[in-house]
Amino acid sequence: xxxxxxxxxxxxxxxxxxxxxxxxxxxxxxxxxxxxxxxxxxxxxxxxxxxxxxxxxxxxxxxxxxxxxxxxxxxxxxxxxxxxxxxxxxxxxxxxxxxxxxxxxxxxxxxxxxxxxxxxxxxxxxxxxxxxxxxxxxxxxxxxxxxxxxxxxxxxxxxxxxxxxxxxxxxxxxxxxxxxxxxxxxxxxxxxxxxxxxxxxxxxxxxxxxxxxxxxxxxxxxxxxxxxxxxxxxxxxxxxxxxxxxxxxxxxxxxxxxxxxxxxxxxxxxxxxxxxxxxxxxxxxxxxxxxxxxxxxxxxxxxxxxxxxxxxxxxxxxxxxxxxxxxxxxxxxxxxxxxxxxxxxxxxxxxxxxxxxxxxxxxxxxxxxxxxxxxxxxxxxxxxxxxxxxxxxxxxxxxxxxxxxxxxxxxxxxxxxxxxxxxxxxxxxxxxxxxxxxxxxxxxxxxxxxxxxxxxxx
Amino acid sequence: xxxxxxxxxxxxxxxxxxxxxxxxxxxxxxxxxxxxxxxxxxxxxxxxxxxxxxxxxxxxxxxxxxxxxxxxxxxxxxxxxxxxxxxxxxxxxxxxxxxxxxxxxxxxxxxxxxxxxxxxxxxxxxxxxxxxxxxxxxxxxxxxxxxxxxxxxxxxxxxxxxxxxxxxxxxxxxxxxxxxxxxxxxxxxxxxxxxxxxxxxxxxxxxxxxxxxxxxxxxxxxxxxxxxxxxxxxxxxxxxxxxxxxxxxxxxxxxxxxxxxxxxxxxxxxxxxxxxxxxxxxxxxxxxxxxxxxxxxxxxxxxxxxxxxxxxxxxxxxxxxxxxxxxxxxxxxxxxxxxxxxxxxxxxxxxxxxxxxxxxxxxxxxxxxxxxxxxxxxxxxxxxxxxxxxxxxxxxxxxxxxxxxxxxxxxxxxxxxxxxxxxxxxxxxxxxxxxxxxxxxxxxxxxxxxxxxxxxxx
Numbered sequence: 001x002x003x004x005x006x007x008x009x010x011x012x013x014x015x016x017x018x019x020x021x022x023x024x025x026x027x028x029x030x031x032x033x034x035x036x037x038x039x040x041x042x043x044x045x046x047x048x049x050x051x052x053x054x055x056x057x058x059x060x061x062x063x064x065x066x067x068x069x070x071x072x073x074x075x076x077x078x079x080x081x082x083x084x085x086x087x088x089x090x091x092x093x094x095x096x097x098x099x100x101x102x103x104x105x106x107x108x109x110x111x112x113x114x115x116x117x118x119x120x121x122x123x124x125x126x127x128x129x130x131x132x133x134x135x136x137x138x139x140x141x142x143x144x145x146x147x148x149x150x151x152x153x154x155x156x157x158x159x160x161x162x163x164x165x166x167x168x169x170x171x172x173x174x175x176x177x178x179x180x181x182x183x184x185x186x187x188x189x190x191x192x193x194x195x196x197x198x199x200x201x202x203x204x205x206x207x208x209x210x211x212x213x214x215x216x217x218x219x220x221x222x223x224x225x226x227x228x229x230x231x232x233x234x235x236x237x238x239x240x241x242x243x244x245x246x247x248x249x250x251x252x253x254x255x256x257x258x259x260x261x262x263x264x265x266x267x268x269x270x271x272x273x274x275x276x277x278x279x280x281x282x283x284x285x286x287x288x289x290x291x292x293x294x295x296x297x298x299x300x301x302x303x304x305x306x307x308x309x310x311x312x313x314x315x316x317x318x319x320x321x322x323x324x325x326x327x328x329x330x331x332x333x334x335x336x337x338x339x340x341x342x343x344x345x346x347x348x349x350x351x352x353x354x355x356x357x358x359x360x361x362x363x364x365x366x367x368x369x370x371x372x373x374x375x376x377x378x379x380x381x382x383x384x385x386x387x388x389x390x391x392x393x394x395x396x397x398x399x400x401x402x403x404x405x406x407x408x409x410x411x412x413x414x415x416x417x418x419x420x421x422x423x424x425x426x427x428x429x430x431x432x433x434x435x436x437x438x439x440x441x442x443x444x445x446x447x448x449x450x451x452x453x454x455x456x457x458x
Numbered sequence: 459x460x461x462x463x464x465x466x467x468x469x470x471x472x473x474x475x476x477x478x479x480x481x482x483x484x485x486x487x488x489x490x491x492x493x494x495x496x497x498x499x500x501x502x503x504x505x506x507x508x509x510x511x512x513x514x515x516x517x518x519x520x521x522x523x524x525x526x527x528x529x530x531x532x533x534x535x536x537x538x539x540x541x542x543x544x545x546x547x548x549x550x551x552x553x554x555x556x557x558x559x560x561x562x563x564x565x566x567x568x569x570x571x572x573x574x575x576x577x578x579x580x581x582x583x584x585x586x587x588x589x590x591x592x593x594x595x596x597x598x599x600x601x602x603x604x605x606x607x608x609x610x611x612x613x614x615x616x617x618x619x620x621x622x623x624x625x626x627x628x629x630x631x632x633x634x635x636x637x638x639x640x641x642x643x644x645x646x647x648x649x650x651x652x653x654x655x656x657x658x659x660x661x662x663x664x665x666x667x668x669x670x671x672x673x674x675x676x677x678x679x680x681x682x683x684x685x686x687x688x689x690x691x692x693x694x695x696x697x698x699x700x701x702x703x704x705x706x707x708x709x710x711x712x713x714x715x716x717x718x719x720x721x722x723x724x725x726x727x728x729x730x731x732x733x734x735x736x737x738x739x740x741x742x743x744x745x746x747x748x749x750x751x752x753x754x755x756x757x758x759x760x761x762x763x764x765x766x767x768x769x770x771x772x773x774x775x776x777x778x779x780x781x782x783x784x785x786x787x788x789x790x791x792x793x794x795x796x797x798x799x800x801x802x803x804x805x806x807x808x809x810x811x812x813x814x815x816x817x818x819x820x821x822x823x824x825x826x827x828x829x830x831x832x833x834x835x836x837x838x839x840x841x842x843x844x845x846x847x848x849x850x851x852x853x854x855x856x857x858x859x860x861x862x863x864x865x866x867x868x869x870x871x872x873x874x875x876x877x878x879x880x881x882x883x884x885x886x887x888x889x890x891x892x893x894x895x896x897x898x899x900x901x902x903x904x905x906x907x908x909x910x911x912x913x914x915x916x
Contacts (some may be wrong), residue, residue, distance in 0.1 A: 038620045038621050039621060043714050105682075163497060165843065165844055165899070167895075200895060201894070360876050386623055416874060418895045421898075422893070435876055435880070437876045438618070441876070
């Protein structure tokens, strides 16, 4: 009896020591990731190249193909084991020439505003449209007005709710106007749509974003208006409800075009057929450099591979970066990737997405079963010295989301959201708006998570 | 026996319910603070006024007196119970005309650099100084060189260590060069000092900050050099060690001048003689608008009083905002306040400082005894929905620090530090560099903490 107790005690103590030892080693490795990320300039330089040389890389564009080539060459230059592309087809929408939006009031004069066509919108005919404006704040108001909006421009002016702390919820409180507004307005015979930019700041940048048509209703030319101009238009309407708005947008859509996801891998030393995937999307709205949305996600996840290579950490499983195409329009890259995983029966330990801006990381949102969730909780203390405290259940991201049906554990990097919608989908989303340290804390955090998944599984 | 058990059970259950009820009420009140802070424009407008109309408000300056008047009038306009000033004397140092710093190399040509005199430095004589430059990275290197620096300009070029996650530690890893460098260089007969700006970004802004002389050593004219220029100078020195640097600085110091702390109060309904104090410092280096350092601290803590007034929350204890003067030079405001508290035997429940920039708040640093510390820990869950997760032991701040010897529990608002030193003490610290939401999350967090201290004591 005594012997057994001693044996059990020794066993327990050695388990504790092993654990202590392995924890210590993990914290040392994590420190290396963060140190290398914070002292290297490479990722920041890569982001600059992507932003400055490949602005306008919306899916289907020439620039998007150039950006794909750039990403492929960058991955090939890194000494990876495999680099390849996944062919897919994307919508091929073009903004055309810069838009014009002018308020004409016989009482107040005229004022040029900052507008941009919503993504996927048709253009006005060559002459543009000029019509009275009806301001509404939700679809109920619109329904109540009914036929009164016939022949007019419907102006959706509900501001994003600033009382949400996590700004993606604030975005969610207003984005319906942009996404569904054009169809809703068409139902009552409107001829055009203006939408208040879905952002929490007061600025002169129109913020674009995708909208959808419905085959049963007329396609209306639809534009985003900057928040400052939206406030002005609303004020002018109070003084002169008969004012008119002139909108000229020049967008058009070609037949679908060939495009690609780009993939790079470090082959696993023990389980090469088991994959840990991570990525962001390369496409960005044509009116922006797409730094936070989502140059950051691409660069951070490519940086993960560089960190492993530079630190000579050899993973047991295959590490795969996926540079997704077409997140903004129709997520064809995401669906292509998912169907490829399924077709090849590729086993994935996990997939991680970075698409919430290059801001200070707070943790990861976890979309996985209870066992995996509990496992991840044990890693929390390792991340606390780096300020990551959030490891909660929640959604992942649009690009890895389709993998959920295959039961793959999904992670999204959660960052400080306060400034994200200041930049999203607007010309202000520039390389200069990114702080290198914030971005690199994110890169290291993803690398650290990948390291722990590789070591302990899920 | 049974009866007692039942009574005890009922007592325990009602305690639990009371607790649940009181927690619920607290969370409701906190939500109100955050909602009002995030929807009001007042604090942001106040910050704009302070930054744009009172740039150059270093202690002793005309602008600082104007800013004091502005703060006093702002407080008086708020319907507080008491507004008054505390007289004190401050150093009266002036930068004078903009500085000139030029590299002259017979091999490489000449280059104008971005320099600014360190705070408290003497100026060069009218002609400026021109001398060879010796680059060092720490005081040991300087000591080793010894007399070799005689008649030369010592260039301290050790960069802040970017591997620290909390950037105040990175700052601490390099600020000794600025603070003590001039005296150390004087020991070996140098005639001037250049210090690499203590910041983590690569920019063209020189970042100033206080330095100290020692009566036993000659006072050397000392300037900060932007990090980009510091890198250039270092590179040029490698190619031409005989190059010369021309420095002309025009600062001078008058006799000490009269100045003031400004104080505003809401009188406590039950314990008017017991005070919860909170504040930031009004003075800022003359080369900057002083938005993050520390217009934010002043505006946030004034905003705390506005939140209580607007929400009609009547505190039991007296709430006092202290607008401190002279944090940057000699902390005379801080010492004046502490001696006044002592002289009047004013009881303080707590003092809270905001002086770490207007960035997303992470929590509070706590400098207090174990009992108070434990009490604060119970409030953590109330703050988590707002992203505040750090409630750890640590220092408070320079302005409330002197109160520690009176045993007063001290709190410092801890914010995301990644960008703080991008702006600190440089012309880039502008109103525009502040995100309204980040600032207001801080205001509401301080108000929430004040509310809990007022309700539960410490």
